[in-house]
Amino acid sequence: MWKRVRVLIGASIAALGLAGCGAGAPEAPAQDDAATIGRDKQAFVEALKPRAPGRPVVALLALNEGTEMTDLLLPHAVLQRAGVAEVRIVAPRAGRVSLYPAALEVEGAQDLTGFDRVHPSGADYVIVPAMRTDDDPAVTAWLQRQARQGARVIGVCSGARVVGQAGLLDGRRFAGHWYDRSTLLRRHAGATYVPNRRYVVDRGVATTTGITASVPAMLALVEAIGGRDKARALAAELGVAAWGPAHDSAPFRLDAGRAWTYVVDKAAFWRDERWRVEVQGGSDDIALALAADAWSRTGRVSVEAASASGPVRLKSGLVLVAQPAAGGSPRVPLSPALRPVQQLDRTLCEIAERYGAVRRDRVMQEMEYPRPESACPRGASSPAPAA
Structure with missing residues (x-):
């Protein structure tokens, strides 16, 4: 103990030190007008449109030992409901993925090698959640290889740290969770933080702000793949009025x-x-x-x-590990x-x-x-x- x-x-001393630095940080610039927001949203959608005919393949990258729960489950569920892509959860080892911050686990991950055998030309999109370790060697090497093969990469929340460890943020504009901003700027030469945006894309690499940004970002991806009507219908089902990139970073x-x-x-x-x-x-x-x-x-x-x-199959088809209640x-x-x-x-x-x-x-x-x-x-x- x-x-x-x-x-x-x-960790507490480090947090207090960060708080002291953050308290003097400059305020984010004023919000842009609706026309600018609209152009940025359309640019994001255009950048993520499929490059080839047919049903795109989406790989949701996970770390078996700990992947952020909402970062993983929400993109998987949204894309499965949309029915616009083949969606696979992939991890260094096949089988179980432990989630956090809740003590939940899911089954059914495909191992990275197995995915490569089935999809030798790579995924069309790789979605990267936050992970307990942002520099796992197997994850980093596989992500680098997918990017070289032409996959568009989407880092959700602190998944931007994982994306960065693969060398994909250097010289790029990014969003990312507010807590990671200084770390990402320090680690990646020429990288530029973009305030007041829920999601940003730069040359095939997209990033989002904190956990809940996976909702608008995934709806924008659905729009890119399946069209605006598909995204609008799914947004109504989720209880979302709009999925544009506007975001007030200041608070x-x-x-x-x-x-x-x-x-x-x-x-x-x-x-x-x-x-x-x-x-x-x-x-x-x-x-x-x-x-x-x-x-x-x-x-x-x-x-x-x-x-x-015992274990149950959720609405998306993913199996959640469960035990009788204590x-x-x-x-x-x-x-x-x-x-x-x-x-x-x-x-x-x-x-x-x-x-x-x-x-x-x-x-x-x-x-x-x-x-x-x-x-x-x-x-x-x-x-x-x-x-």
Whole structure:
């Protein structure tokens, strides 16, 4: 235990140091007008249109030992629902992929060598989520090879760090999670950070801002492959009004107050509550990922998957590892009546009701989600009691 405490103290000092630097960082420039935003969106869509006839192949790259949950599950589910591409999750080893921040696991990843045998000319698109290790040698080498073969690469959130380790950010414009900005600029010569954009593309390499940017970015990719009508219909199903690149970068930064909350939460790891998210065949991957991700980022909750029948096949076809529920654990509240993005809004309201607005703000910062304050209805429901 004391080893973990020492590690946390070191991380805490680093976080406070970053907060001190971030507090003096220059503000992002003013937002552009609608016409400029529209042109940037169209440029993104045009840059990602298929280069060859036929059904494109999308490889979702994962690290078996730890891949960000929403970064992986949401692009997979959106593209599967759209039906515009062949979608495969690929990892150094076939089989299981551990996810974070919730303690979930999925089955069905294809190993990198196996993918190469089936697709010797490479993928058309490679989507790169955040990973626990951004410089895994097998992942880096495979990503470099795919890029050389002509794949368009899309780094989601801190997946930009993985993309950068493959040498694909040098001299390019990028977005990326706000927390990674200084690291990416330091690592990559000639790279330029683009503020106020949810997604950016430069010569076949696209990047997005934080976790929730995977929603508009994937809808833009669906538009590029399948057309605007397909993207519009899917957006309505998800509860998304628009999927343009406009984004106010200014609120997303680590100040001293937020850093201190982070330090206290990480030090008080013994206060984590074990919750379960109950799943069944056909459960919505996107709503599940967004809700479990948000609760897991409160610093108070550890989320596990529960099912009386064991592993379940989610709506996208992906198999989620689940165990019978442990007695007495609270349930993550999910409402089948809500569309996936509405589920995230409800979850944030429930977090504020249970832990306060400061903790909700922390979650929104980590997920880089610009939700208006007025989105919370009165009397948001509390987590379901233990059954």
